[in-house]
């Protein structure tokens with residue numbers, strides 16, 4: 001190798017080393033500013049995706065997913081040691097002291113049961129078990145069986161004692177199911193961790209319970225699509241532009257079975273014991289608190305369009321989008 005070639009090689013090596021240092025620096029900067037999103041299955045078989053922009057890091061992702069699992073362990077009806085399973089096992093026998101967070105969610109569920117005249121009812125457990133939707137053994141129960149469990153579905157038979165955060169279901173056979181509200185609570189808990197860490201831009205998606213934190217970029221809102229019912233997952237029928245909001249949808253198209261050409265879905269009308277059949281395919285709620293949006297989306301769906309609108313009059317800060325069986329879209333028109 002001649003002298004010139006040696007010099008060229010030295011210059012090239014120095015350049016490569018500098019390039020290496022610059023890329024290490026950029027990598028560190030990008031790690032500090034943005035972690036890729038993390039997806040895990042939690043809350044039963046719910047796909048949970050968190051995306052943190054700016055200052056997100058591994059520790060915060062861990063903290064969020066640990067919190068979601070803690071909520072599942074406290075509130076799942078399918079985990080025998082959960083507070084909800086303990087309440088259900090003691091139905092008609094004794095009251096059960098529960099974690100303060102569980103008490104808070106049950107209290108809120110009772111509030112929405114009250115304001116919706118029982119269209120939202122956290123004591124739907126016996127109906128959920130009877131229909132078995134998404135369990136692999138779904139069936140249309142006989143009218144006799146439905147009549148047998150209907151008296152057990154009554155939120156007025158939940159007794160709450162705030163002094164020691166205890167819960168009593170007054171009738172044997174009653175059971176709580178927080179499937180229509182606890183995902184929202186989990187999303188709010190994730191948002192709290194994110195905001196407490198001073199992360200100003202993030203996306204939370206817990207199986208369709210969405211929270212957008214901050215803006216997508218300076219003065220640009222997030223764009224969130226509402227699923228077109230019955231179409232490929234991710235195909236939107238409407239796109240909303242939002243900043244710092246939660247968007248929660250209750251629909252008939254994810255959990256259902258078909259028999260004799262008819263759809264039987266998982267949103268039950270607690271007075272008849274059948275899936276609500278009112279011409280709606282989905283109801284989306286947009287507001288600030290995901291737990292409330294979760295409860296309201298189910299309540300409004302079960303009430304149907306007209307009665308749902310009446311309930312929403314008490315929540316002027318809430319936006320709702322209704323998709324009908326003929327794909328007609330109506331909204332509360334407060335969205336701009």
Ligand code: FAD
Pocket residue numbers: 043044045046071072075076077078119120121122124128134177178179180181182183207208249250251254255266267268269270294297298302
């Ligand atoms: P939503 O409208 O928010 O809720 C519908 C669900 O609420 C129904 O599935 C039923 O459980 C209940 N419900 C039906 N009618 C009413 C009514 N009128 N009033 C009140 N509630 C009603 N899924 C699994 O398959 N396996 C699991 O092990 C499992 N574990 C879970 C644990 C937790 C803590 C949570 C929050 C959810 C879990 N899930 C599980 C999912 C759950 O069963 C619901 O199906 C899911 O939360 C429905 O959410 P959604 O947004 O589709 O509908």
Ligand code: MG
Pocket residue numbers: 179180181250293294295296297298
């Ligand atoms: Mg809900």
